Amino acid sequence: MxxxxxxxxxxxxxxxxxxxxxxxxxxxxxxxxxxxxxxxxxxxxxxxxxxxxxxxxxxxxxxxxxxxxxxxxxxxxxxxxxxxNEPGWWRRYTDVTPSWFQDFMGMQESAARIHTYELQFVPGLLQTEAYVRAVLTRGRPDYAPADTEKRIHLRMQRQTLITNPNPPRLWAIIDETVIHRPIGGRRVLREQLQFLLEQSKQPHITIQIVPNQLSGYAAEGPFTLLRFAEAELPDVVYIEHLGGAVMLDGVEEIEIFSRALDRLTVDAETPDRSRQMLAKAITEL
CATH class of the missing domain: 1.10.260.40 (lambda repressor-like DNA-binding domains)
Structure with missing residues (x-):
């Protein structure tokens, strides 16, 4: 990119x-x-x-x-x-992405800080290729749609956002069930957790895990909050659902999700403790 x-x-x-x-x-x-x-x-x-x-x-x-x-x-x-008017790199993938997701990719590419909370999957920007393939094929690679490989390539291309020389700050909060859910099987999950552990050591990436006993209290579903360096740009919340997605930028709406993030960062284990949880989960696989 x-x-x-x-x-x-x-x-x-x-x-x-x-x-x-x-x-x-x-x-x-x-x-x-x-x-x-x-x-x-x-x-x-x-x-x-x-x-x-x-x-x-x-x-x-x-x-x-x-x-x-x-x-x-x-x-x-x-x-x-x-x-x-310069076209974003993602325009090459318009045949496999709905317009609402193209809007989100454009906003994400422009963000200075990305805060994301996930309950079911590892955040997209931190997924391995094998994990992506398991998610996109719903665990049935033999019945994958014809455009699956292009969609996988798109998701891996998006990850260059956090490997570029001037990456945004990524703060990912993950429910503990995510690191034990065998998406793609034990081998794929082990590889994915090892990748998370490696990425958590990057200076611009923070990963926290919400323990099971505190899960579900701060937020009832996954969401991403984007913040921008430009003063003219308001914060944006992105929420995806089965039929599409919504992006919110109202002051009161942003306040609600900002408070939820504050609660999540408190409920979640510290980054160091979260790394220990990842290491333990890897040894158990």
Missing amino acids: PSDARGVTARRIVLGTQLRKLRENAGISRSDAGYQIRASDSKVSRLELGRVAFKERDVADLLTMYGVSDAEEREQFLEMVRKA
Whole structure:
């Protein structure tokens, strides 16, 4: 994954936020802005939220309308448009990923901190290839769909996010049942736990295990909280379910999940104790 791909989604959202501030400071409505670029007010809303690609001509017209006439300042905005429109590496996998998951990958690539809580599986960014294959084939590799190998490659490609020279901070909290659930069989689980143990020693990765006696109290399901370095970007919570996924960024919603994370970090064993639990589980396999 190219190192400059991490910021594509973030740049798009930041650019949209800056355009919204310019519009509001100029006292211009979304409808009027939309008319200026031959679009609806709903499209302007999507642009300002960073949910669609930008056209240089549209941004140039909006800058003129908002009173931005300085050539250097205008060029800075247009350069942001060009960078924000760079396709993410995951676009090669659109045939095996739904649009909502592509949105999540874009946000994850842009995050400075990734907090994740898992009850059933090892977090995706920390899975071995054999474990991924067992999960994606539901333990029946002989009946795997034709696109399975491409989906496995996608998940392994995503993991380069935490092996790049400037990785985000990953904080994974895992239920104790995960390290004893024989996904793929004993050999696959042993290899997976050894990999977790190795990764837990990385300076940018923290792994904590919630012991069985405290499981289920702080949160009733898995979720991921993304935090960004850019001040314009709000925290985002990602929750996946059987039929899709939701991403939440409301202040009250983020507060609920932040409190849950705080409780989980307290209930979970310390990173050192969690490593001991992993080592013990490995010897028992």
